[in-house]
Amino acid sequence: MASSITPDPAIQLFYAVCNGDADNVKSLLARQPPPAINAKHSRDSRGFHVNSATALHIACERRNIEIVRILLEKGASPHTLDGKRRTPLHLAAGARSIEIIRSLLSWVQDREGYVDLRDEQGNTPLLVACAQPQRAGEDRNMDVLSHLLAEGADLRAINNDGETAAHRATRDSGDLEILKYLGDNARELLGLQTIFMGRNSNTCLHLATWLGRVQHVEWLLEAMRYADIRKEDADGRTAWDIACGLRAHGTDLSSFQVSSTFAEKEGGVMDPSLQWHRIAEVGSLKTYALWTHNVSTTTHNIAMNLLTTCVPTPSIRQYSLY
Numbered sequence: 573m574a575s576s577i578t579p580d581p582a583i584q585l586f587y588a589v590c591n592g593d594a595d596n597v598k599s600l601l602a603r604q605p606p607p608a609i610n611a612k613h614s615r616d617s618r619g620f621h622v623n624s625a626t627a628l629h630i631a632c633e634r635r636n637i638e639i640v641r642i643l644l645e646k647g648a649s650p651h652t653l654d655g656k657r658r659t660p661l662h663l664a665a666g667a668r669s670i671e672i673i674r675s676l677l678s679w680v681q682d683r684e685g686y687v688d689l690r691d692e693q694g695n696t697p698l699l700v701a702c703a704q705p706q707r708a709g710e711d712r713n714m715d716v717l718s719h720l721l722a723e724g725a726d727l728r729a730i731n732n733d734g735e736t737a738a739h740r741a742t743r744d745s746g747d748l749e750i751l752k753y754l755g756d757n758a759r760e761l762l763g764l765q766t767i768f769m770g771r772n773s774n775t776c777l778h779l780a781t782w783l784g785r786v787q788h789v790e791w792l793l794e795a796m797r798y799a800d801i802r803k804e805d806a807d808g809r810t811a812w813d814i815a816c817g818l819r820a821h822g823t824d825l826s827s828f829q830v831s832s833t834f835a836e837k838e839g840g841v842m843d844p845s846l847q848w849h850r851i852a853e854v855g856s857l858k859t860y861a862l863w864t865h866n867v868s869t870t871t872h873n874i875a876m877n878l879l880t881t882c883v884p885t886p887s888i889r890q891y892s893l894y
Contacts, residue, residue, distance in 0.1 A: 581607035590617040624655035665697035684724030694731035703744035
């Protein structure tokens, strides 16, 4: 005997969006009365949890611009929050879809307030966009960043972990071009120090050093000239301390080249086997001279750059990394 239970139209609509079926979405929305377009749902059409998402959240996350436009025209709200307090704009920023971001913002009156709404982790759409890794075969999301900033996104916004967009770009994206782009905008609008400090004393320089992102460290120190190497994190460690600690605990630093800046200060190229000894002597870093017994022909560019950029030489102390 066939079931007489009529499927909930709102669920039918949601599943059609999940399946990317634009024709079915149009058909369902043409019904009278139309389904509840802003209803929240716990699972998608395959049974996966979706954190109280609306149909618009799903369409944004899955980069379906056709369905996004259909939903917005039929009354879907770009302001509705999902279970993680994310707006559809957060999902569009995470999906790096400039077309969807433009469509959403065209239906919002207070755009400046909207672009800085925070999710449950305190992330604005800009912070979400900056955290996305570069995907093979895809363009960088500079258009997304540019559009969000043009609409008033705050470069100084800090999430619950005390991180700015620059921190998320350094740690999560790893794309130096994004960090440079943020720095260029900060230079024009705010002053360079503003977005690279964070709230918990962890600077982008601390993060880049921890992660061994050599190009990030070099850019922060040499290209922009605003990273404060004497700045201590919440545990009282400078970026130089972190670099030294990593080396002391066996991190493989053989891929890092010697700083040309240091070589110039030392009057030319030195015997690589003596470099760490010489640094210890010049900087009174005798605590770390024990590291030099088996130094290869290349040494730790991060630590070298940190040392040679700091004037005067930073105060170095022995500490436990863990």
